[in-house]
Amino acid sequence: MADETLLDILKRRGVSRRGFLKFCAATTSLLALPPSMAAAVAESLGRVRRPAVIWLSFQECTGCTESLTRAHSPSIESLIFDAISLDYHHTLQAASGHAAEEAREHSMKADWGNYLLIVDGSIPLKDGGVYSTIAGISNLQMLQEAAAGAAAIVAIGTCAAYGGLPHAQPNPTGAVAVSDIVKDKPIINVPGCPPVPAVMVGVLAHYLTFGTLPDLDDLGRPRAFYGESIHDRCYRRPFYDQGKFAKTFDDAGARDGWCLFELGCKGPTTHNACATTKWNGGTSWPVQSGHGCIGCSEPDFWDAGGFYKALSTPVNSVTGAATAAVAAGAAAGIAIGLANRQRKARARAGHQTVTIEDLEK
Amino acid sequence: MNSLKNIGVHVVHVGGNGNARAVLREVENLLQKLVEEGEESSIDLSGLPLTPEDYDLLEETLGEGEVVAEVHSLGPTRIHETGIPGVWWVTHYNDEDEVLAEFIEVAWCPEILLAPEDDVKDGLEALRARLFELNQEGGHGG
Numbered sequence: 001m002a003d004e005t006l007l008d009i010l011k012r013r014g015v016s017r018r019g020f021l022k023f024c025a026a027t028t029s030l031l032a033l034p035p036s037m038a039a040a041v042a043e044s045l046g047r048v049r050r051p052a053v054i055w056l057s058f059q060e061c062t063g064c065t066e067s068l069t070r071a072h073s074p075s076i077e078s079l080i081f082d083a084i085s086l087d088y089h090h091t092l093q094a095a096s097g098h099a100a101e102e103a104r105e106h107s108m109k110a111d112w113g114n115y116l117l118i119v120d121g122s123i124p125l126k127d128g129g130v131y132s133t134i135a136g137i138s139n140l141q142m143l144q145e146a147a148a149g150a151a152a153i154v155a156i157g158t159c160a161a162y163g164g165l166p167h168a169q170p171n172p173t174g175a176v177a178v179s180d181i182v183k184d185k186p187i188i189n190v191p192g193c194p195p196v197p198a199v200m201v202g203v204l205a206h207y208l209t210f211g212t213l214p215d216l217d218d219l220g221r222p223r224a225f226y227g228e229s230i231h232d233r234c235y236r237r238p239f240y241d242q243g244k245f246a247k248t249f250d251d252a253g254a255r256d257g258w259c260l261f262e263l264g265c266k267g268p269t270t271h272n273a274c275a276t277t278k279w280n281g282g283t284s285w286p287v288q289s290g291h292g293c294i295g296c297s298e299p300d301f302w303d304a305g306g307f308y309k310a311l312s313t314p315v316n317s318v319t320g321a322a323t324a325a326v327a328a329g330a331a332a333g334i335a336i337g338l339a340n341r342q343r344k345a346r347a348r349a350g351h352q353t354v355t356i357e358d359l360e361k
Numbered sequence: 362m363n364s365l366k367n368i369g370v371h372v373v374h375v376g377g378n379g380n381a382r383a384v385l386r387e388v389e390n391l392l393q394k395l396v397e398e399g400e401e402s403s404i405d406l407s408g409l410p411l412t413p414e415d416y417d418l419l420e421e422t423l424g425e426g427e428v429v430a431e432v433h434s435l436g437p438t439r440i441h442e443t444g445i446p447g448v449w450w451v452t453h454y455n456d457e458d459e460v461l462a463e464f465i466e467v468a469w470c471p472e473i474l475l476a477p478e479d480d481v482k483d484g485l486e487a488l489r490a491r492l493f494e495l496n497q498e499g500g501h502g503g
Binding site for chain 2: 015016017019022023025028029030032034035036234235237238275276282
């Protein structure tokens with residue numbers, strides 16, 4: 001069974017070649033890859049083996065698991081989960097107590113060096129880590145043991161990725177992120193409170209498809225999902241550009257769907273996939289429901305000032321451009337526009353066509 | 362529960378955000394490529410910030426064409442040719458009729474409608490086996 005490829009598993013389930021093509025198209029869309037990559041995804045998916053996955057839940061609220069189990073593409077998601085071997089997840093597995101811990105140890109031994117380790121929740125270090133233990137083992141010790149034999153680690157949720165709510169001031173348990181402890185393994189951060197279900201599935205699908213880690217940004221997040229800000233992908237963005245802002249939650253501007261920037265929206269400084277992937281099967285997302293983004297996928301979002309306090313403008317540094325514009329006697333608005341144009345020009349200059357080799361690196 | 366209906370809900374349509382026009386320009390571009398170079402391509406609609414009004418504008422501008430097709434594999438996939446020949450609207454659903462992925466394909470024919478080569482080869486084998494059985498039955502009769 002371990003040697004079965006995903007294509008074999010699909011065939012055994014009676015999925016036709018057209019079904020496989022559809023599966024690949026949906027996966028390509030999920031991975032936020034251009035549709036032209038579907039053929040490459042199909043080829044890779046036809047080859048992949050079934051990796052073992054161990055999921056450890058530390059200082060967390062189970063919101064990440066709740067989110068994941070509500071992934072909105074049941075057939076795609078179930079196929080992905082059929083294709084992995086989830087050997088330990090103490091909320092989802094049937095076994096408990098000693099049997100559960102034995103399953104974890106057995107799986108670690110059997111796949112030492114090859115399993116994918118998924119962690120949700122932060123790790124408390126204060127007072128010898130007594131604030132969160134499983135089967136009498138501190139989270140720190142369990143993470144260190146499991147990480148030693150992992151091929152890679154996925155830190156699911158803002159707690160595992162950056163410390164999250166337990167890490168918020170005054171951090172009574174001394175909570176830290178996975179990356180603060182594990183230094184010698186590749187770590188993919190999938191932050192969000194909770195992360196978008198499709199993003200979690202997408203990261204697993206990428207690992208399944210290519211057997212490698214996706215391209216990450218400077219905070220360890222997959223660029224495919226966290227590459228752009230909420231603001232840049234927001235359907236209310238055109239109102240921002242026109243200077244149309246809601247001033248209160250019940251004024252005419254709010255009713256007409258104007259930009260929520262002045263009501264504290266953290267969209268401009270937040271990188272996540274909510275604006276396009278949305279939530280609850282693509283039904284809606286916070287900004288669409290009339291509330292600003294709280295920036296839950298960014299480090300220390302809980303301590304980043306009030307949720308209803310507007311970000312100071314401008315978001316990006318305009319120092320260089322501002323100097324030039326002020327010298328020319330222009331208004332600050334032009335400086336911001338200039339900075340934005342420069343940023344766009346840089347983005348254009350840096351743009352390259354993505355190939356399958358880039359994705360497999 | 363009926364009292365809920367008495368709550369006045371005022372639905373406000375905010376209008377399109379201009380992205381439908383950008384998508385339509387992209388379609389124009391891709392269609393020109395198909396005509397001049399024969400290159401097929403598609404646009405993934407799920408990755409784009411479109412309001413319901415944008416969808417309406419896309420659908421209205423492209424219109425309805427002559428072909429409607431449905432593929433049943435991993436849930437239904439519904440395909441229709443738009444009023445612009447060569448521009449297809451392809452929507453993949455799961456078994457619960459939820460949208461998995463949605464594309465505008467610019468192609469002579471959407472790939473999922475073509476019979477896969479391996480399936481055609483299997484089909485030839487299957488037909489020959491059936492003909493063989495038929496001949497055997499015919500042999501008994503004559």
